[in-house]
Each structure stands twice: as structure tokens, then as C-alpha cells.
Amino acid sequence: MMEVNGSAMIVMAGKNCVGIASDRRLGWNKQMTVACDFQKVFQLNDRIIVGLAGLGTDVQSLRNLLRFRMNLYKLREEREMSPKAFSAMLASLLYEKRFGPYFVEPVVAGLNEDGKPFISSMDFIGAPTSAEDFVVQGTCYSQLHGMCESLYRPDMDQNALFETLSQCLQAAVDRDALSGWGAEVHIITPEGTYTRTLKSRQD
Amino acid sequence: SSSFEHHPKTAAQNAANAFCVVASGTMASLTTASRTGSVASGKAFPDIDHGVTKHPYERRFSPYELGGGTVVGVSPPGANFAVLAGDTRLSSGYEILSRKQSKLFKLTSKCCIASSGSYNDVKQLRHVLEMRNKTYADRCGKEVTTPSMAHLLSRTLYSRRFFPYYAFNVLAGVDEENLGAVYSYDSVGTLQRYPYSAAGTAAEHMEPLLDNLVAEKTRQDKRETPLTLEECKELVKELFVTAGERDIYTGDAVEIAVITADGIETEFFELKKD
Numbered sequence: 001m002m003e004v005n006g007s008a009m010i011v012m013a014g015k016n017c018v019g020i021a022s023d024r025r026l027g028w029n030k031q032m033t034v035a036c037d038f039q040k041v042f043q044l045n046d047r048i049i050v051g052l053a054g055l056g057t058d059v060q061s062l063r064n065l066l067r068f069r070m071n072l073y074k075l076r077e078e079r080e081m082s083p084k085a086f087s088a089m090l091a092s093l094l095y096e097k098r099f100g101p102y103f104v105e106p107v108v109a110g111l112n113e114d115g116k117p118f119i120s121s122m123d124f125i126g127a128p129t130s131a132e133d134f135v136v137q138g139t140c141y142s143q144l145h146g147m148c149e150s151l152y153r154p155d156m157d158q159n160a161l162f163e164t165l166s167q168c169l170q171a172a173v174d175r176d177a178l179s180g181w182g183a184e185v186h187i188i189t190p191e192g193t194y195t196r197t198l199k200s201r202q203d
Numbered sequence: 204s205s206s207f208e209h210h211p212k213t214a215a216q217n218a219a220n221a222f223c224v225v226a227s228g229t230m231a232s233l234t235t236a237s238r239t240g241s242v243a244s245g246k247a248f249p250d251i252d253h254g255v256t257k258h259p260y261e262r263r264f265s266p267y268e269l270g271g272g273t274v275v276g277v278s279p280p281g282a283n284f285a286v287l288a289g290d291t292r293l294s295s296g297y298e299i300l301s302r303k304q305s306k307l308f309k310l311t312s313k314c315c316i317a318s319s320g321s322y323n324d325v326k327q328l329r330h331v332l333e334m335r336n337k338t339y340a341d342r343c344g345k346e347v348t349t350p351s352m353a354h355l356l357s358r359t360l361y362s363r364r365f366f367p368y369y370a371f372n373v374l375a376g377v378d379e380e381n382l383g384a385v386y387s388y389d390s391v392g393t394l395q396r397y398p399y400s401a402a403g404t405a406a407e408h409m410e411p412l413l414d415n416l417v418a419e420k421t422r423q424d425k426r427e428t429p430l431t432l433e434e435c436k437e438l439v440k441e442l443f444v445t446a447g448e449r450d451i452y453t454g455d456a457v458e459i460a461v462i463t464a465d466g467i468e469t470e471f472f473e474l475k476k477d
Contacts, residue, residue: 170421
């Protein structure tokens with residue numbers, strides 16, 4: 001089910017910054033490409049970006065659901081949600097649908113109040129893994145793991161983080177038929193979020 | 204004794220089905236018929252069919268077993284060497300059978316083959332190629348050249364197109380102009396000569412990095428001088444360290460062979476044992 005539409009996603013931690021990179025392909029039935037600008041990465045508040053890898057329809061539904069929950073939290077609690085709370089909420093949301101799940105494997109990139117990066121990913125029924133360095137999801141996760149494991153260094157600044165994320169993602173999606181067709185990278189720093197679209201192979 | 208029957212299948216059918224033994228009721232039903240109503244009267248034979256004759260099921264023997272591991276060959280364009288490496292772990296499921304099983308095999312003084320996959324097929328493949336090389340050397344007075352050996356391997360794999368060798372191969376050597384050559388294969392013999400190739404369980408982890416660093420795809424800053432031998436060896440070690448982190452079948456040690464016109468040298472590099 002995860003391979004119907006295709007996706008590739010990396011979240012990587014740097015020094016007081018965190019970055020997320022994703023492809024932009026939307027495919028149908030593992031065969032055709034129908035869009036090269038399908039958004040799978042959503043900034044939910046100043047410090048949290050979530051990337052949803054998997055079935056396109058569930059990506060969009062879950063995005064609306066998450067936006068709703070964030071807004072409700074903000075109204076009730078009168079403060080922003082922390083990345084850790086968001087990740088826990090997302091895991092719980094997914095497990096609610098344990099026997100009829102959303103076919104989405106999310107990755108969460110967040111920056112805590114003290115500037116420390118927060119990274120987590122989970123499977124489609126909400127089992128979370130949190131890492132210190134990077135997490136990957138998508139149809140080419142083996143390729144992404146290989147690239148990130150080799151190119152990652154701890155405590156990168158935002159420029160080095162951007163370069164590393166771009167190289168990892170592009171090299172990995174070039175070895176996978178179901179992902180690619182454009183790429184975007186977002187870096188969250190205490191000053192703000194920087195977004196760049198990558199020029200990449202359109203195949 | 205048990206009443207199983209072996210149904211021979213035609214060659215056109217799936218090879219694995221040839222090993223399928225179907226428990227059928229044809230022979231046993233006669234004995235069952237003769238035993239109707241025999242519970243009270245005492246039976247001639249004990250009831251040993253355990254319901255098999257009433258509910259036939261399929262037994263299956265798989266001729267393949269994944270031994271795991273990864274092999275890599277690198278020879279940058281224009282280089283006069285080829286580097287071939289394979290990890291030394293042999294596994295079966297979640298168990299490790301050996302930490303020191305070599306995946307490399309010297310075929311001629313100028314080429315080497317590295318194979319991962321099912322070890323039985325790997326051994327047979329090596330044997331077949333070695334025999335062909337020896338026969339050729341006997342008759343023609345010289346060894347098989349590397350490109351010929353590469354094509355021989357391709358044809359050997361295709362000869363078993365409908366019951367494949369479960370071997371993922373990379374062949375590396377020096378060709379007649381003393382340039383390094385690396386050939387990559389799939390398990391039925393598709394052949395391609397390319398500057399690098401990875402095969403095995405962690406091949407997908409390694410290929411994008413090879414694309415990025417050897418062929419320099421997706422890079423704006425291209426190298427001025429080509430990759431040297433030392434850089435290739437370091438790259439290969441790095442690849443296996445990465446693969447060992449993320450792939451359970453890869454680890455223990457890497458055997459790295461450097462093939463030049465002067466011969467083949469091997470060294471070992473230790474990896475994590477977990």
C-alpha cells in the first residue's frame with residue numbers, strides 16, 4: 001500500500017537546527033507519475049514539521065486531521081505544542097486506527113524550546129522510534145539508510161545540513177523508480193524555517 | 204508407512220513445484236474404504252494417516268536458502284586496477300553459521316568472482332567456471348581472458364534460466380589492455396560492464412553512495428584527478444561499515460582483493476560482530 005504512490009523522506013539533526021528533505025512525486029498504481037509537485041511535508045507550527053510518507057489520500061487526510069488537532073490544542077492550552085507532545089499525539093492517532101490504518105509512515109522534525117533538535121519517526125500503526133541523528137522513510141528506505149549512515153556527521157551547521165540532506169536524498173531517489181521527480185528541503189532554526197526546492201532529475 | 208505420492212510435473216512448470224509433494228488420497232482411500240466401520244471390529248492397520256487422506260495438504264521443500272552478505276566491485280574509469288570485496292559472514296535466517304566464510308574466488312590470475320546468495324549454488328558456480336577455465340588452459344595453452352570469463356559466467360547463469368543459480372555475482376579483473384574491469388550480473392545472467400557494482404543483501408544501501416562518489420552523479424563539484432587505489436579501498440571499507448550498521452546479514456569482516464596486471468592481493472578489514 002505504501003508503494004502505490006511512492007515517497008522518500010529524511011529528517012536529520014544538526015547543531016541547533018533540524019532539516020527535513022522529501023521528494024515530490026505522486027504516482028498511480030506503481031506505474032504512472034501524475035504529479036511532480038505533490039506536497040508531503042507540512043509545517044504545523046514555527047517549530048514542527050511533519051513529513052508523511054505513504055498513500056497520497058491518507059497523507060492529505062492526516063494533514064487536515066493534524067492541523068485540526070494542533071489548532072484545538074492551541075485554543076485550549078493557549079500555548080504551542082512541543083515536538084515531543086506532537087509525536088506522541090500522532091502515534092496515538094495512528095493507533096486509533098489499528099485495524100483499519102492510515103497507510104502513512106510519518107517523520108517528525110522539531111526544535112525544542114532550548115534549540116535542541118527533536119526527531120522521530122513511526123510505522124503506520126504508530127510505533128515510534130526516536131533517534132539522535134537521522135530517520136528515514138519511504139519506498140527507498142534502504143538506499144536512504146545507506147546514504148545517511150555514510151554522509152551524516154554530528155553537529156552540522158545549517159549549510160552543511162542542507163548539503164548533506166540534498167546529496168543523501170538525491171542519490172537515494174535516483175536508485176528508486178517510485179520516488180523522485182523533484183525534491184524540497186526545509187531547515188528549522190531558532191531564527192526561522194528556510195525552504196529550498198532542489199533541481200533534480202525528472203525521471 | 205505413510206501414503207504420500209509424488210506427482211511428477213512437466214518441465215514447463217515452476218521449478219519449485221518439482222519439489223512439491225502432495226499428500227493424496229488415491230492410494231489410501233482404498234485402504235480407508237476397507238477400514239470403514241472397523242473401529243468397533245478392530246483394525247488391520249493402525250490409523251496412521253492423521254486425517255491426511257481426508258484433508259490433503261502440500262509439503263514443500265525449498266531448494267534455496269539465503270546465506271546473506273554483500274559483495275562490491277569498483278574500478279574507476281581508466282584505472283589499471285579493480286577492487287573486489289565481500290563480507291565474510293554466512294547466515295541462515297537469524298543465525299550466523301560462519302564469521303570467516305569467503306565470498307571471493309580466484310578464477311584466473313587476472314580475475315576474481317565474488318558471490319553472495321545461496322552458498323550451495325555459489326560453490327557449484329565456482330566449480331563450473333574453474334573447470335571451464337582449466338579445460339581451456341589445457342587445450343589453448345593460456346588462461347581465459349577477463350571479458351571472456353565475464354561472458355562465460357553470463358551464459359552459465361542463463362543455462363539455468365528456469366531453475367536459477369541463486370547467486371548474486373560481481374566479477375572483477377583486468378582486461379587485455381590492463382585496464383580494470385568490473386562486471387555486474389543478475390541471477391539469470393544479464394551482464395553489464397560498469398565502473399562499480401554491488402550485489403547482495405546490502406546492495407541497495409551501497410549503490411547510491413557509489414553513484415555519488417565514483418560516478419559523481421548529483422554532484423556539482425567534480426573531482427579533478429581520478430580515484431586512486433587507496434581511495435577506492437577506503438571507499439569500500441566505508442561502504443561495508445555502513446552496510447554492517449544497517450543490514451543484519453552483513454558484518455564480521457571484509458575481504459578486499461586488489462587485482463592488477465601484477466596479480467591479486469587480499470587483505471582483511473574487521474567489522475562489527477553484531
